[in-house]
Amino acid sequence: MIKVNLSNALLKEDLSNYKDQVATLHNVLKDKTGAGNDFLGWMDWPVDYDKEELERIISVAAKIREEVDVLLVCGIGGSYLGARAAIEAINGLFPTNKVQIIYVGNTFSSNYISQVIEYIKDKEFAINCISKSGTTTETSIAFRIFKEIAEERYGKEKARERIIATTDKEKGALKTLATNMGYETFVIPDDIGGRYSVLTAVGLFPIAVAGIDVRAMLQGAADARAKYDDPDLMTNECYQYATARHILAKQGYKAEMFVTYELQLAMVAEWWKQLFGESEGKENKGTLPTSGTFSTDLHSLGQFIQEGSKVLYETVLRIEKPQSDLEIPSDPDNLDNLNYLAGKTVDYVNKKACEGTIDAHTNVGGVPNIVIDLEKMDAYGFGYMVFFFEKACALSVYMLGVNPFNQPGVEVYKKNMFKLLGKPGA
Ligand code: PA5
Numbered sequence: 561m562i563k564v565n566l567s568n569a570l571l572k573e574d575l576s577n578y579k580d581q582v583a584t585l586h587n588v589l590k591d592k593t594g595a596g597n598d599f600l601g602w603m604d605w606p607v608d609y610d611k612e613e614l615e616r617i618i619s620v621a622a623k624i625r626e627e628v629d630v631l632l633v634c635g636i637g638g639s640y641l642g643a644r645a646a647i648e649a650i651n652g653l654f655p656t657n658k659v660q661i662i663y664v665g666n667t668f669s670s671n672y673i674s675q676v677i678e679y680i681k682d683k684e685f686a687i688n689c690i691s692k693s694g695t696t697t698e699t700s701i702a703f704r705i706f707k708e709i710a711e712e713r714y715g716k717e718k719a720r721e722r723i724i725a726t727t728d729k730e731k732g733a734l735k736t737l738a739t740n741m742g743y744e745t746f747v748i749p750d751d752i753g754g755r756y757s758v759l760t761a762v763g764l765f766p767i768a769v770a771g772i773d774v775r776a777m778l779q780g781a782a783d784a785r786a787k788y789d790d791p792d793l794m795t796n797e798c799y800q801y802a803t804a805r806h807i808l809a810k811q812g813y814k815a816e817m818f819v820t821y822e823l824q825l826a827m828v829a830e831w832w833k834q835l836f837g838e839s840e841g842k843e844n845k846g847t848l849p850t851s852g853t854f855s856t857d858l859h860s861l862g863q864f865i866q867e868g869s870k871v872l873y874e875t876v877l878r879i880e881k882p883q884s885d886l887e888i889p890s891d892p893d894n895l896d897n898l899n900y901l902a903g904k905t906v907d908y909v910n911k912k913a914c915e916g917t918i919d920a921h922t923n924v925g926g927v928p929n930i931v932i933d934l935e936k937m938d939a940y941g942f943g944y945m946v947f948f949f950e951k952a953c954a955l956s957v958y959m960l961g962v963n964p965f966n967q968p969g970v971e972v973y974k975k976n977m978f979k980l981l982g983k984p985g986a
Contacts, residue, residue, distance in 0.1 A: 561783070561944045563933040564797040564804075568918055569873075570928040571807050578803045578959075579793045585958045586791040586799070589951075594958055596965030601751030602950055605759055606781035606943070613746060614774070617761055620724065620744055621768035625659050628722070629683040632676070632706055633766045634665035635690035636698045637834060638754020639726075642946070643766040645831035646758065648824050649937050650772050652883070657771045664706065665689070665699035673702060677709065685710070686722040688769075690762050692748045694732025697974070703734075726761045753965055755835045756950055759943065773939040780943030788951050798948050801875075802956035804930050805847065808873050809960070813928070815848040815872035817865070821910050822879060825937070826853050828945075835949060839964040840957045855913045862917075866925045873928035874921060877945075878914060881936045882907045 566575070588594040589603065624631060633640055640663055651657055664676055687710060689703045710719040725738035726746040738745045746761030757763065759781055764774045788798040805816065816836070818829045829851035840846035850872070852861055865872070888909075890902035901909065921927040934945055957964035978986035 561780070561787075561935050561941060562797065562948050564801050565931040565933065566800060566804050568922040568929040568931065569804050569808070570922065570926070571804060572811055573807050575793060575800060575803055575807075578806070581959065582793040582796075582799050582803060582955065583791040585955055586796075588958060589954055590789075595963035599751055599753045599756070599965035600954075601749050602756040602759070603785070605749070605752065606778055606785050606947060609760070609778060610747070613761060614764070614778075616744075617746060617765050617768055618774065621765060624686050624722075624724075624769050625771070627684060628659055628686045630660050630662055630680050630685040631766060631769045632680070632685055632687045633661055633663050633690065634687055634699055634703050634706065635663075635726075635762070636666040636696055637838075638757050639690040639692065639696070639699065639762055640666055641755075641827065641831040641834055642758025642763040645827040646763060646767050646772065646777070646939075646942050647770040648827045649822075649942060650939060651770055652824050655770070659769055659771075661766055661770055665691075665696075665702035668698055668701070673705060677705070680709075686724065688724045688726060688765055689734060690726040690748075691732070691734050692728055692754060692757075692762075694727050694734030694736075697977075700733070724765065726765060753967075755831075755838050756965075758831070758946055776939040777943035780940035780945075781947040782943075783940075784944040784947035784951075788948065798952045799955055801930060801932065801948075802952040802959065805875075805952075805956050806959045808928055809847050811928075813847065813871065813873045815850050817872050817874045818849065818851040819854055819874050819876045820851075820879075821854050821914050822882075822937075823853055823856065825877065825879075826851075828877070829853070832949060835953050836956075838967045838970070839953050840960060840962065842966075842969060843962050845960055845962060854917060855910075858913075858917060865921055865927055870926065873930070875930045875932065876914070876918065878911075878931060878933045879935075879937050880933055882910075883937070 589600065592600050633643060644663055647661055662676055664673065687706050689699065691699045707723065710722055714722060720741055720743060724744045725734055727734040727738065727748060729747045746765055748757060748760055748762055752760055759778060767777065768774045788796055790796040793799050793803060818832050820829060833849040833851060836849040885905045885907040887903060887905055888898065888901045890899055918929045918931065922929045934941055954964050
């Protein structure tokens with residue numbers, strides 16, 4: 561399902577130098593003896609997930625699909641990025657899915673919130689509020705606003721049936737509210753952090769409402785879990801990616817650009833950026849995760865990558881089989897001189913653009929390229945890819961010697977903001 565190609569990675573050290581360290585860290589992960597080991601629930605989740613809850617997710621999603629035009633997914637960071645990544649990657653940017661998924665609770669922009677209010681004015685909607693802490697301010701403000709609109713429109717009792725809470729099993733303001741109001745509730749497990757939570761109800765409920773096969777997604781992750789349960793760096797490609805990142809950081813690269821050749825994968829890049837950025841960027845260490853969608857961004861960032869300062873390397877996610885393809889037509893006038901491509905497909909051109917770019921960036925520009933080939937971006941492939949990156953991230957960050965599973969730095973701006981807002985006790 562996934563192949564890692566390091567032939568253009570310009571590594572100055574042999575992978576095999578890290579064989580022993582990787583085998584040790586494999587056991588640290590498996591035996592749960594490392595830093596942040598109370599957040600390793602994602603490792604077994606693809607097989608240990610709550611089976612009863614999955615059935616409930618699927619049946620509530622089916623009911624919501626019958627009843628509404630729009631599902632408002634109200635969450636931020638790990639509480640929405642994975643769902644959005646999956647939904648856009650699999651359904652595309654102009655989905656024919658019956659229910660439109662709209663993301664709120666991820667901004668303080670009054671413009672955006674007002675636009676959503678206007679947009680849903682004459683549409684049937686439901687809300688899935690997702691928050692592990694239950695107290696995230698962006699999410700809480702949006703939920704308060706849309707809950708009030710739902711209650712005014714449908715009445716308190718009927719609105720109750722259109723609100724689904726995904727939160728901690730016992731604590732937090734959202735849990736209390738959900739219990740008091742009798743909302744349908746799904747649980748975010750204690751031992752799975754936000755950025756590792758896409759395969760829990762956090763991601764699976766909105767993904768199921770979007771009409772995607774969540775069982776296949778979990779199966780993809782379960783198969784990846786089995787595949788990468790291998791301590792040997794020389795055969796474990798997940799660990800090869802993690803180790804290549806580690807070597808490139810030691811070679812002085814400060815940034816990793818996650819590159820795709822599909823516009824609908826832009827949110828996969830956002831999910832990946834949170835995963836690596838929040839896991840690794842602490843103690844003044846870590847590689848800056850950034851992203852590009854090619855060939856689009858080759859017309860903006862391409863110059864810098866090719867000839868600018870050598871701060872970054874690229875990790876290119878290639879999808880072997882596109883979800884759809886189309887042939888370039890022949891034109892008798894050939895005024896655009898494109899007839900040499902007539903009969904070829906657009907995906908063929910995309911793949912050649914990718915091949916040519918990797919060669920140009922690596923062999924002319926001296927920019928290392930790690931290439932990851934994913935067979936297909938369907939529900940199964942997405943689940944497989946999620947587990948691959950989650951495990952690679954955990955190992956890579958352990959190699960750096962920091963705790964991959966906390967995020968102490970994200971509180972600093974909140975403290976300042978609360979003080980400025982006059983929050984009691986701040
Ligand atoms: O990964 C994380 O921990 C964060 O991105 C959180 O997911 C994000 O801040 C939202 O938190 P919560 O789910 O508590 O509202």
